[in-house]
Amino acid sequence: MAEQFDLILTNLQYVNLFTKEIYPAEIAIRNGKIARITQPGDPPLTGENHYDAQGKFALPGLIDTHLHIESTLMGPKGFCGAVLPHGTTTVFADPHEIANVMGLDGMRYMLRESEGLPMEILFLAPSCVPSVVGLETSQTIFDAPEIANLLSEKRMAGLGEVMDYPGVIKRDSRMQRILAAARASGKFIQGHAPGLRGQQLADYLAAGVESDHETHAPDEALEKLRAGMVLECRNASNCRDLEALAPVIIRLGYPENVTFCTDDCAPGDLLKNGHMDYAVRTAIRAGLDPIEAFKIATVNAARLGRLHDRGSLRPGYRADILLLHDLESVSVDEVFVNGKLAARGGCLCEPLPQTTSLPENTVKLQKPITQADFCIRAEGKTHVRLHTICYDLDDRFVTKLGTRLFPVEDGSAQVGQQPDFALFAVLERHGINGNRAIAPVRGVGLKEGAVATTISHDSHNLFVLGRTPEEMLLAAQTVINAKGGVCCVRGGQVTALLELPIAGLMSDAPAELLAQKSEQLQNTLREMGILGDAPLMILGSFALAVIPEVRLTDVGLVDTVNQKKIPLFVEEDETDV
Incomplete structure (x- = not known):
């Protein structure tokens, strides 16, 4: 009996990130997941619904391992509309900006506004609200109970960047409690470690922190990679570190503990240059092999985030698939999410739901200014x-x-x-x-x-x-x-x-x-x-x-x-x- 597929993508060039080959293939989709990828010599797949890829390259959706949606000045819906057509299908967003302003209400707002979107926005529980207790005033203070509660949420993928690295190294009691709650959840712990070297770096890693996106210098990047830290190479609007770090990645033979992230992106930058496609394009222009660059933005990223259902194209994984007419320019033509065509030609295929309500005024000064x-x-x-x-x-x-x-x-x-x-x-x-x-x-x-x-x-x-x-x-x-x-x-x-x-x-x-x-x-x-x-x-x-x-x-x-x-x-x- 013939297999029943929901959709078959035909006439494509499959970029195999496992074997680093490119060859003609067809991809069958069932229930939002990949059901089959043919290999050279296999007969064509049969089914009622076909999509002609017109010879384009097929790759998994891109994953951003660290960003703040608030920096785009858009809410989750606007952000989705801006980045999904560029091939970003999953992001790890740290909403510590709105958490500092609105506390748990801000977290609920971001979760609510990102539900039902055609891309997956996974959140990280903000570890430093405020960044340093006693040295600034935020709307609230998150401690271990708040972190444990947030990490019990399904779409909370880990602990957000641990910016209070001095507190971690000095074994500050609050940071110890927060890190213990994160370790108990089994979810990943994201770092923020500008300039940490030697014993301080070792102590920071020993506390359970896994990554860093604040590295600018190649020698610092080399030390962190050798220490086993995940280097999240940043391609932000205000800090474009990726190009400077590319030679280290190439020299080490493309280590697995490297990802790409965008951290803070201005809206004009997103519309002009793109999002994760721009990061991959920047890496390729800096000398990275195209397949290796895509692997960093997909396979490596999924590994860091403990995502076992995406990051590559294989049977059983989510059918988050990009079709590109050119690899080196990272020209994304079509974006499939869960097996459905979500974006084509730089535009969403369907309008997003409207924002239902805005938070109340959060600019509350106790007395008039003079x-x-x-x-x-x-x-x-x-x-x-x-x-x-x-x-x-x-x-x-x-x-x-x-x-x-x-x-x-x-x-x-x-x-x-x-x-x-x-x-x-x-x-x-x-x-x-x-x-x-x-x-x-x-x-x-x-x-x-x-x-x-x-x-x-x-x-x-x-x-x-x-x-x-x-x-x-x-x-x-x-x-x-x-x-x-x-x-x-x-x-x-x-x-x-x-x-x-x-x-x-x-x-x-x-x-x-x-x-x-x-x-x-x-x-x-x-x-x-x-x-x-x-x-x-x-x-x-x-x-x-x-x-x-x-x-x-x-x-x-x-x-x-x-x-x-x-x-x-x-x-x-x-x-x-």
């Missing part, structure tokens, strides 16, 4: 010496602690009037404690105006950078009135506004409109002096309390290496740096 919030007061003085944050944007946003003597006029330090200096303020916006902090910052490039944003990793308090208190106030108030987003002010006028009403991080606006507004904003920031491929993402990292060496959060200046607060005002015996 111009005084953006001044450093030094009553009765003619000069004041302050600690400063010194940036070198050519060095991955790493900062140093400096000091500087500033003139005082009308009781306020004149920071913004000094060359290469600006004022940097962070205001708690979760309605928790009303904290407000301010400090001088050097080297950010801001020549004029002010910018305010509720995208401020990881607690996403209201961040304001400016040359004058007046413009900082206008930018901040505009963002508050918009219920979250980003605002640029120049010459005393609002010149760009991106409204993000979903947790102050995302919008349900169409991807094309978000990309257009985001690019307008990025161009305005560049004109104001904030340079780089993704100036908005650069700004978003300025308050992140896990990046060395000094940051400003709502509690004040923070030594992120030693995890302690730093006074704003300097003792008289310190000299300028």
